[in-house]
Amino acid sequence: xxxxxxxxxxxxxxxxxxxxxxxxxxxxxxxxxxxxxxxxxxxxxxxxxxxxxxxxxxxxxxxxxxxxxxxxxxxxxxxxxxxxxxxxxxxxxxxxxxxxxxxxxxxxxxxxxxxxxxxxxxxxxxxxxxxxxxxxxxxxxxxxxxxxxxxxxxxxxxxxxxxxxxxxxxxxxxxxxxxxxxxxxxxxxxxxxxxxxxxxxxxxxxxxxxxxxxxxxxxxxxxxxxxxxxxxxxxxxxxxxxxxxxxxxxxxxxxxxxxxxxxxxxxxxxxxxxxxxxxxxxxxxxxxxxxxxxxxxxxxxxxxxxx
Amino acid sequence: xxxxxxxxxxxxxxxxxxxxxxxxxxxxxxxxxxxxxxxxxxxxxxxxxxxxxxxxxxxxxxxxxxxxxxxxxxxxxxxxxxxxxxxxxxxxxxxxxxxxxxxxxxxxxxxxxxxxxxxxxxxxxxxxxxxxxxxxxxxxxxxxxxxxxxxxxxxxxxxxxxxxxxxxxxxxxxxxxxxxxxxxxxxxxxxxxxxxxxxxxxxxxxxxxxxxxxxxxxxxxxxxxxxxxxxxxxxxxxxxxxxxxxxxxxxxxxxxxxxxxxxxxxxxxxxxxxxxxxxxxxxxxxxxxxxxxxxxxxxxxxxxxxx
Numbered sequence: 001x002x003x004x005x006x007x008x009x010x011x012x013x014x015x016x017x018x019x020x021x022x023x024x025x026x027x028x029x030x031x032x033x034x035x036x037x038x039x040x041x042x043x044x045x046x047x048x049x050x051x052x053x054x055x056x057x058x059x060x061x062x063x064x065x066x067x068x069x070x071x072x073x074x075x076x077x078x079x080x081x082x083x084x085x086x087x088x089x090x091x092x093x094x095x096x097x098x099x100x101x102x103x104x105x106x107x108x109x110x111x112x113x114x115x116x117x118x119x120x121x122x123x124x125x126x127x128x129x130x131x132x133x134x135x136x137x138x139x140x141x142x143x144x145x146x147x148x149x150x151x152x153x154x155x156x157x158x159x160x161x162x163x164x165x166x167x168x169x170x171x172x173x174x175x176x177x178x179x180x181x182x183x184x185x186x187x188x189x190x191x192x193x194x195x196x197x198x199x200x201x202x203x204x205x206x207x208x209x210x211x212x213x214x215x216x217x218x219x220x221x222x223x224x225x226x227x228x229x230x231x232x233x234x235x236x237x238x239x240x241x242x243x244x245x246x247x248x249x250x251x252x253x254x255x256x257x258x259x260x261x262x263x264x265x266x267x268x269x270x271x272x273x274x275x276x277x278x279x280x281x282x283x284x285x286x287x288x289x290x291x292x293x294x295x296x297x298x299x300x301x302x303x304x305x306x307x
Numbered sequence: 308x309x310x311x312x313x314x315x316x317x318x319x320x321x322x323x324x325x326x327x328x329x330x331x332x333x334x335x336x337x338x339x340x341x342x343x344x345x346x347x348x349x350x351x352x353x354x355x356x357x358x359x360x361x362x363x364x365x366x367x368x369x370x371x372x373x374x375x376x377x378x379x380x381x382x383x384x385x386x387x388x389x390x391x392x393x394x395x396x397x398x399x400x401x402x403x404x405x406x407x408x409x410x411x412x413x414x415x416x417x418x419x420x421x422x423x424x425x426x427x428x429x430x431x432x433x434x435x436x437x438x439x440x441x442x443x444x445x446x447x448x449x450x451x452x453x454x455x456x457x458x459x460x461x462x463x464x465x466x467x468x469x470x471x472x473x474x475x476x477x478x479x480x481x482x483x484x485x486x487x488x489x490x491x492x493x494x495x496x497x498x499x500x501x502x503x504x505x506x507x508x509x510x511x512x513x514x515x516x517x518x519x520x521x522x523x524x525x526x527x528x529x530x531x532x533x534x535x536x537x538x539x540x541x542x543x544x545x546x547x548x549x550x551x552x553x554x555x556x557x558x559x560x561x562x563x564x565x566x567x568x569x570x571x572x573x574x575x576x577x578x579x580x581x582x583x584x585x586x587x588x589x590x591x592x593x594x595x596x597x598x599x600x601x602x603x604x605x606x607x608x609x610x611x612x613x614x
Contacts (some may be wrong), residue, residue: 015351041345067377074318099407103399
């Protein structure tokens, strides 16, 4: 599983930071979280291509999070996409997409399935699901988490062969957790040839938001939390007023949620000339494994080993 | 007067070309022609800043020409603009901007004056005007030309002083073409102390369009013609079908309009690996002073000397 921060700016793009969008790639499927202006250009730069985009999850309908949708949807139409595209987000999303389509008169061969959602499990894939939770911004805003199911334990190939099981369909039965009976009547139990189950991975995404319990719950034990880090600590009042978080506030959320790594994004343009190390001095004391994302930064989340 | 091609791609952005937008800067005023997605980011990269944008002229309502408007309008709001902003373009522009504003709920302190226009003189400034003309695309599309008034001739300072005119308000009278009477009764005629009038400059803009007489008329004697150059010569049929021009077709338009320089833009993504010299071989035989624009390319148009 891989995360790429396509755009990492706050409300206004800068010379170095494009508007918000995050890619989550999992086994050939690509999901976008938010789609600020320029997202399609950042996708081109990332080398990912447009073909495998499965769904787009929108946090809220402030322009910096959706102004890249029209262009991306048009480019998907132009590039001959036929597979339906799911777009999920808060109420208002349908109207936004419908009016864009009708004003600009573009027609692709693919269907756009807009799903206006609230909190809960909002998407189910093969071996994972995506949850949404209402976070604390100045307008209705959703955070998201992609959560993988547990993976079956490691298949003990040598042991299976030594038990006299021949390579073929019976292997698959055992891998799926089913016991098998051999021709000589012996029973081979799946649990005897599979290692312990391997926990699934989890990535949580919460921008724009003040620090809040909902994010702690949503991100609980995540491998990666992508969190609002718009302001440095001395601007806590501004952060609260505008519905954002400071770096140390985000660090406290990461600590309380026991996540493994914290990625800060939605960075205010005022910090362009300040080194990240200086910005994160205090936050690192609260939660050490923290980084301020830059555009097109990649984070690999490897499969977990058995516990 | 300066032209900057902010984005030079065709319908789809590439690694090197952003979506269409052209800046025309004249004495501290900035005009945009079209506003594809990412235009605000290209403005940041150009170093121009947002403060001096006076008006935006939209050629037509295909998405690649307007998807940068929402983000730019929001950024102008965020940056505290108070001066009204004029946006001119074909019918449908008002609905597009109104729905964007209402869907995304952003409110600036500045007024957005949308003017749905047809052909004619659509804008008058201090010492220039802007004309529109319907060009030949698959939907109602306008080309534009900024045309300067003639400038008064060079003021012959030495001669004026030798005639006994004292520096002060009388200078201005003479510069404005008015004769003056000195205290001793002598009359100094303006025409005797001003050189011949200097022709104004002219820049024409016509994308997306097939080659057509309207563009020849619009661009007549322009210093610079920015023209649709989406396709190379062998794709003339595609160009016609899609409402665009080949490089040689654009060159013929430039020749017939007797422009000084031709800048091709709206370049199809298929040419990213082909040298411009190879693409322009035939076109240069028709009209030599031709260039394929790249993003953020600058063209200076100096004030004309006396004729």
